[in-house]
Amino acid sequence: MPNATEFCKDLARSLAFLSRLPMPSRAFVGxxxxxxxxxxxxxxxxxxAALGPAVLLYAASGPATGLLAAFLSLAALTLVTGALHEDGLADCADGLFGGRDRAHALSIMKDSRVGSYGVVALVLAFGLRASALMAIAATAGAGLAAAALLAAAAFSRALMVWHWADLPPARTDGTAAGAGRPLAAAMRIALGLGAALSLVLLPxxxxxxxxxxxxLAAGLAxxxxxxxVSRSIGGHTGDTIGATQQITETTLLCALAVLL
Known part of the structure; x- marks a missing residue:
């Protein structure tokens, strides 16, 4: 089936782009x-990418180890992704809150150093996600916490594609600009796939x-x-795309923890 073959190639390319998992070279020929x-x-x-960390969360969760299991799973997920999205969140926090104007914000976001805003954003992102996962496990069991991590990983990356497609590039020399802008059909498939995976995993x-x-809370975020971002710098960057993933993943997990 040509369509299935092409989608498998797209999956391999996506995993290579979003994680450090090794992919077969034949997926990149041509x-x-x-x-x-x-x-x-x-x-x-x-x-x-979240499968291994979700299994770790499920296996390590217990009455006295809920928070430890949550942080271990997030540490494992960060290793799998190479902290790609966390880097974007930190750079965005520094640039968008520390920049005097658009040019200054973009300059800060391109700087590899992390400032106070970036550190605070990372502490909050890890702390809120770990606390939410622990609360979900305590309320509804480790199985649902693991499913929530998988659903959040999938749906947040669908929302990354929407953010990427909705805004023009803020600069022409960035990673996101070099990777192209999502096709409208690709964005719709990503959103549908992310929602479908979440609605299969969680209910x-x-x-x-x-x-x-x-x-809905994640979508609103x-x-x-x-x-x-549109008002601040006029378009997306690789950092804003990564930050979208972190913000929406955190929002989804926190919303589930509060609503369950």
Whole structure:
């Protein structure tokens, strides 16, 4: 099936782009490096990247080890992704809150050093996600916490594609600009796939209403952040795309923890 074969290639390219997992070289033969179509597989790539950390979360969770298990799973996920999205979040926090104007903000975001805003953003992102996972495990069990991590990994990467497609590039020499802009069809597939994976994973252990509300909360967070980025720097960068993933993943997990 040609379509299935092409999607598998897109999945391999997405995993290579979003993680440090080794992928077969045949998936890149003749590929020009563009992610315009391949990004449709981002949600499934997020799911695959989070599989190992989700199993670790489930295995390590217990009455006295809930917080430890949550942090261990997030540490494992960060190792798998190479802290790609965390780097974007930190750079965005420094640039968007520390920049005097658009040019200054973009200059700060391109700087590899991390400032006070970036440190605070990372501490909050890890702390909130770990606390949410621990709360979900305590309320609904380790199985649902693991499913929540997988769902958040998938849906947040779908919202990355939407943010990427919704805004023009803020600069022409960045990673995101070089990777191309998502095709409209690819964006729709990514959003549908992310939502479908979440709705398959979560309702088995949670009521449908909290699940839907949590997904809507993540979508609203993506919308608000995208509008803020548009007003601040006029377009997306690789950092804002990564920050979108972190913000929406954190929002989804926190919303589930509160609503369950």
């Amino acid at each position: 590929h020009d490096g563009s992610m315009a179509r391949s990004c449709r597989a981002f949600p499934l790539a997020g799911f695959v 088995a252990g949670a009521p449908l209403v909290p699940v839907v509300l949590a997904l 993506a919308l608000l952040f995208t509008r803020f």
